[in-house]
Amino acid sequence: MTTPLLQAKDLRIAFYGVQAADGVNLEIREGEFLAIIGPNGSGKTTFLNLCTGYLRPSSGEVYLDGKPITAMAPRTIARRGIARAFQIPQLFLDQTVLDNLMIAVAAKRGIWVPFKALDADGRRREAEELLALVGLDGEAQQLAGALPEGRRKLLDIVIALALKPRLVLLDEPTSGVSTIERFTLMETLMAALRRAKVTALFVEHDMDVVQRYADRVVVWDSGSVMAEGPPSEVFKDERVLRNVVGVA
Numbered sequence: 716m717t718t719p720l721l722q723a724k725d726l727r728i729a730f731y732g733v734q735a736a737d738g739v740n741l742e743i744r745e746g747e748f749l750a751i752i753g754p755n756g757s758g759k760t761t762f763l764n765l766c767t768g769y770l771r772p773s774s775g776e777v778y779l780d781g782k783p784i785t786a787m788a789p790r791t792i793a794r795r796g797i798a799r800a801f802q803i804p805q806l807f808l809d810q811t812v813l814d815n816l817m818i819a820v821a822a823k824r825g826i827w828v829p830f831k832a833l834d835a836d837g838r839r840r841e842a843e844e845l846l847a848l849v850g851l852d853g854e855a856q857q858l859a860g861a862l863p864e865g866r867r868k869l870l871d872i873v874i875a876l877a878l879k880p881r882l883v884l885l886d887e888p889t890s891g892v893s894t895i896e897r898f899t900l901m902e903t904l905m906a907a908l909r910r911a912k913v914t915a916l917f918v919e920h921d922m923d924v925v926q927r928y929a930d931r932v933v934v935w936d937s938g939s940v941m942a943e944g945p946p947s948e949v950f951k952d953e954r955v956l957r958n959v960v961g962v963a
């Protein structure tokens with residue numbers, strides 16, 4: 716069997732007696748598009764924080780490509796190949812779309828030389844290529860703060876891709892995006908991930924989005940994995956329907 720791209724083994728962490736990760740075991744395979752679903756407060760974001768070094772587990776390990784990365788600094792984990800996009804995009808809203816991306820490209824190289832122009836060293840070309848990957852090239856000169864929510868999310872995601880990650884973790888990519896915009900956003904995102912050959916995990920509350928786009932679904936409940944499988948199976952599981960989808 717091939718080594719999973721990411722593996723979480725028996726991760727545990729509690730906040731004031733609440734077990735936010737209660738023995739989480741999960742494998743992510745290269746090339747898959749994995750959805751995490753679960754009730755509010757079940758520990759989905761905590762899991763992303765544990766995988767990216769924002770939280771240190773009280774016990775358990777995280778492996779990337781079979782090598783332990785548990786509790787490394789977020790910056791080190793990002794350099795090793797795990798990038799992250801947030802539920803609320805982390806952008807410089809009063810800067811243009813292109814500048815936001817050029818800043819990300821500069822930061823990725825780990826050197827910030829303030830007296831050099833932002834678009835030096837091929838940064839403009841790299842940023843423009845990334846914008847074209849998600850069809851944001853037409854909005855390059857707009858202020859990030861003027862973009863509609865769906866386009867802002869795409870910009871945040873493409874900033875994560877600027878790191879050239881192997882795995883990207885997306886926290887609710889469609890939250891705050893209108894129902895009409897959601898599918899367009901997901902189609903663009905999926906195409907970009909495929910072209911960039913990036914594996915992705917996304918936390919999502921919209922079950923239509925999960926059903927349509929996820930290769931595999933992992934269901935969270937009270938800090939651990941309650942069920943997993945392809946959407947066609949998971950959405951037939953009565954416990955999932957009762958506890959998460961709320962229709963059984």
Ligand SMILES: Nc1ncnc2c1ncn2[C@@H]1O[C@H](COP(=O)(O)OP(=O)(O)OP(=O)(O)O)[C@@H](O)[C@H]1O
Pocket residue numbers: 730733735753754755756757758759760761762
């Ligand atoms: N830094 C923290 N300090 C204290 N409690 C926390 C912290 N982070 C998470 N928690 C608690 O841990 C539990 C899991 O929270 P988490 O945000 O991981 O859930 P979630 O499944 O992502 O929820 P949602 O779907 O609402 O985003 C909750 O009870 C939350 O209040």
